[in-house]
Amino acid sequence: MTPLWTSDEAAATTGGRATRAFAATGVSIDTRSLGPGDLFVALTDQRDGHAFVAEALARGAAAALVSRRPEGLPEDAPLLLVPDVLEGLRALGRAARARTRARVVGVTGSVGKTSTKEMLRATLGGQGTVHAAEASYNNHWGVPLTLARMPADVDFAVVEIGMNHPGEIAPLSRLARPHLALITTVAAAHLEAFDSLSAIAEEKAAILEGLEPAGRAILPAGLEVSPVLAARAAALGVPAVTFGQTADADWRLADIQITPEATVARASHAGGTFLFKVLTPGRHFASNALATLAAAEALGLDLTIAACDLGLWTPPSGRGTRERIALDPVDEAGFDLIDDAFNANPASMAASLELLAAMAPTDGVGRIAAGRRIAILGDMLELGPTEAELHRAVADHPALAEIALVHCVGPRMRALHEALPRRQRGEWVETAAELVPRARLLVDAGDIVLVKGSKGIKVSLVVDALRKLGQSSPSRT
Missing domain, CATH: 3.40.1190.10 (Mur-like, catalytic domain)
Structure with missing residues (x-):
């Protein structure tokens, strides 16, 4: 494989110093997804990436972009030392764009x-x-x-x-x-x-x-x-x-x-x-x-x-992906899940509710005779001083009339929960983790379930719990 960055190129680009020659075929900031041959970039964000350099090298990283030598590394460890790791990454990006x-x-x-x-x-x-x-x-x-x-x-x-x-x-x-x-x-x-x-x-x-x-x-x-x-x-x-x-x-x-x-x-x-x-x-x-x-x-x-x-495109995971969860491996009875757990604001919330309202559940296959449209909605974050009103206003969207039940997750979504008509008012919980043990009680065969919220509210935990109820596959097309 052609190297993406040689040690000489990376050092010249970043103004850094390579401790030994290397050739990197990729760039990674996360040891969990790092591949052999990647240049590991030890960013300091929520955690200091320098603490994971040894693990990255053990997993096959070609070298690590660092601002200091982490403790405990062998003397011959392949490192690219720079004054600032983020600036070094920017320099690599600038050079890659130029070439x-x-x-x-x-x-x-x-x-x-x-x-x-x-x-x-x-x-x-x-x-x-x-x-x-x-x-x-x-x-x-x-x-x-x-x-x-x-x-x-x-x-x-x-x-x-x-x-x-x-x-x-x-x-x-x-x-x-x-x-x-x-x-x-x-x-x-x-x-x-x-x-x-x-x-x-x-x-x-x-x-x-x-x-x-x-x-x-x-x-x-x-x-x-x-x-x-x-x-x-x-x-x-x-x-x-x-x-x-x-x-x-x-x-x-x-x-x-x-x-x-x-x-x-x-x-x-x-x-x-x-x-x-x-x-x-x-x-x-x-x-x-x-x-x-x-x-x-x-x-x-x-x-x-x-x-x-x-015409062949389908959404990436967490961005409106639709899948079928088969609850019974014999007759394939199950429910449809719309995974939109990674982003939410008033505009995208409206679009997702319109999508749910346009889909048809299946009657007569579950414990409840009629299939239902169900929304599990998490907080919309970073909306500022009018956030309570923006959450409450979701109750006024015309698409909500087609939705049987709305479960709400997060402190901001309490405003919506209180504004819902009693017939649509499902559960309200402070955190997504509280709904996880109750996943089986939230759905039935024939239902269509939308899970929507900002990434930080972690309604993806509910998505994972719903998937584990049965066998997941792409929805019928």
């Missing part, structure tokens, strides 16, 4: 970043080689890690860029230097750090500051803050196309049909109409898919091939 031939797409937005990144991976991958992070690596270490792992000879790279506070996106975009910037949407999220939706839009628009010369933008139309995005693009001289459901959108969604197995949409562009689909239900997926097709055209790809490849 690649790839056309780079930067993706940001309040909702749908990871799903859109994966749609782009599927779509671009049919017409070239693609590099993209395997997870939602979109922060101050995730973006440089994505870049540092990038081979020089790929055709495309997709870089997800996120934020929690003002001033975070522009430096990451300048590091990634995208040729194309895509903003999925702007919604109420991270309101702890921003005083208005317009302020969030300004921060999202900062991705345009890192564009390469002659770079282009794909922007959502029809939002309250769409003029903010358009104004920033105009001020920077960035050509932009828009997508959405409004008449003025360059790529316009004219019709969306949601079935239990897929989303089929009709759209118009440049005077013509076309159909496309994705193999999962959800109105929000149609919007992200349309933006993906706009990106494919901007990159000069064949749109027919792109639409066909897009």
Whole structure:
């Protein structure tokens, strides 16, 4: 395998000193997922990565990027010593970006970043080689890690860029230097750090500051803050196309049909109409898919091939994945599980509830005669001083009328629990772990169960408990 980083290259790039020669075929920050030949980066985040260097080397790491020699290592341990590990990782990312031939797409937005990144991976991958992070690596270490792992000879790279506070996106975009910037949407999220939706839009628009010369933008139309995005693009001289459901959108969604197995949409562009689909239900997926097709055209790809490849896409785990849990191995009676446990804000919560409402449970197969739509909803984090009202307002969403039972997880979700009609009010618990022992009592054969919440509230524990009730497999298609 061709080395991604030799010791000489890595030392020259970071200004560090290699204790011995090495050749790394990958880059890792986690010993649990580290592969033989990786360069282990000893970041200090929630824990100090220097404490795991010995384990990384024992697992086959080619070397470790460190700011000091950890105690107990042999004298000949392969290390790359740098003044600051995070700065060293940024330097590797900057150098990898400089040497690649790839056309780079930067993706940001309040909702749908990871799903859109994966749609782009599927779509671009049919017409070239693609590099993209395997997870939602979109922060101050995730973006440089994505870049540092990038081979020089790929055709495309997709870089997800996120934020929690003002001033975070522009430096990451300048590091990634995208040729194309895509903003999925702007919604109420991270309101702890921003005083208005317009302020969030300004921060999202900062991705345009890192564009390469002659770079282009794909922007959502029809939002309250769409003029903010358009104004920033105009001020920077960035050509932009828009997508959405409004008449003025360059790529316009004219019709969306949601079935239990897929989303089929009709759209118009440049005077013509076309159909496309994705193999999962959800109105929000149609919007992200349309933006993906706009990106494919901007990159000069064949749109027919792109639409066909897009039609095979399904969501990554925890982002709306639908699966079947068979409770009885004989007659395969079971329930459908929608795993959306890694992100939640008012916009994505609404989209997930609409998805659940559009799906049909199965009657007559469980202890309860009628199959039910059930939502297990965890706290939406980082919403700021209006968080209680934003949680309570979920009770007013029209899709909730189609949902039989809502269980609530977390202190913020208590506001929703108290606002629900008695017939829909399920359990309320402070933590997700409290629901785990009761998983079998929450569902029945024939049900469709949505689990949704911010990653920090850990409703993924409930997802795991529900999976363990039976045999998991992809839902029927």
